[in-house]
Amino acid sequence: xxxxxxxxxxxxxxxxxxxxxxxxxxxxxxxxxxxxxxxxxxxxxxxxxxxxxxxxxxxxxxxxxxxxxxxxxxxxxxxxxxxxxxxxxxxxxxxxxxxxxxxxxxxxxxxxxxxxxxxxxxxxxxxxxxxxxxxxxxxxxxxxxxxxxxxxxxxxxxxxxxxxxxxxxxxxxxxxxxxxxxxxxxxxxxxxxxxxxxxxxxxxxxxx
Numbered sequence: 001x002x003x004x005x006x007x008x009x010x011x012x013x014x015x016x017x018x019x020x021x022x023x024x025x026x027x028x029x030x031x032x033x034x035x036x037x038x039x040x041x042x043x044x045x046x047x048x049x050x051x052x053x054x055x056x057x058x059x060x061x062x063x064x065x066x067x068x069x070x071x072x073x074x075x076x077x078x079x080x081x082x083x084x085x086x087x088x089x090x091x092x093x094x095x096x097x098x099x100x101x102x103x104x105x106x107x108x109x110x111x112x113x114x115x116x117x118x119x120x121x122x123x124x125x126x127x128x129x130x131x132x133x134x135x136x137x138x139x140x141x142x143x144x145x146x147x148x149x150x151x152x153x154x155x156x157x158x159x160x161x162x163x164x165x166x167x168x169x170x171x172x173x174x175x176x177x178x179x180x181x182x183x184x185x186x187x188x189x190x191x192x193x194x195x196x197x198x199x200x201x202x203x204x205x206x207x208x
Contacts (some may be wrong), residue, residue: 003044005103005113007077008037009071016040033048034078041113053081053103053113059088059095066098067115082112091126092116094134098122121194143174 016036020028055067067081068074102117121129149164
């Protein structure tokens with residue numbers, strides 16, 4: 001059984017305690033959430049199980065980098081994944097690349113998870129991603145395909161339908177376009193975006 005660091009971070013402390021019990025781990029319930037995750041992943045590593053992680057890489061001036069997560073608004077945090085300078089050079093990584101791969105828990109003298117093997121770069125095989133043209137060298141194109149958020153009747157709830165209908169009328173969205181969503185509170189902003197039917201379509205991704 002393989003576990004994902006991203007999936008574990010999305011679980012509540014109660015759900016993590018259930019996972020720990022299924023792995024026959026003791027004295028995990030009273031730990032902080034981060035320590036619960038560490039204990040679960042260390043147990044899996046000792047059993048030889050694979051641990052997967054993902055994030056957006058930020059390369060620091062010292063040559064190494066970290067995978068930041070969307071759940072932390074891509075800011076530095078204790079659950080970041082260390083990326084070595086050799087991996088950065090080998091795959092010609094740049095800040096902003098999205099990586100997925102196998103990771104390991106921190107050792108006794110370490111503070112962070114570490115990336116062992118890169119499986120995908122920007123959702124492609126590493127061999128394909130290495131030959132991609134740099135983003136700043138690409139020719140910008142205007143969106144030429146409209147994305148209709150409103151779906152057929154009955155495919156989404158009334159709140160989803162209302163939000164999608166209003167955006168279609170007031171501010172139509174094109175595929176591969178950006179926008180500014182102004183709300184006083186971040187939870188309200190994300191709540192509105194989560195109600196949109198964009199995520200159900202395979203080709204679409206929302207980046208906050």
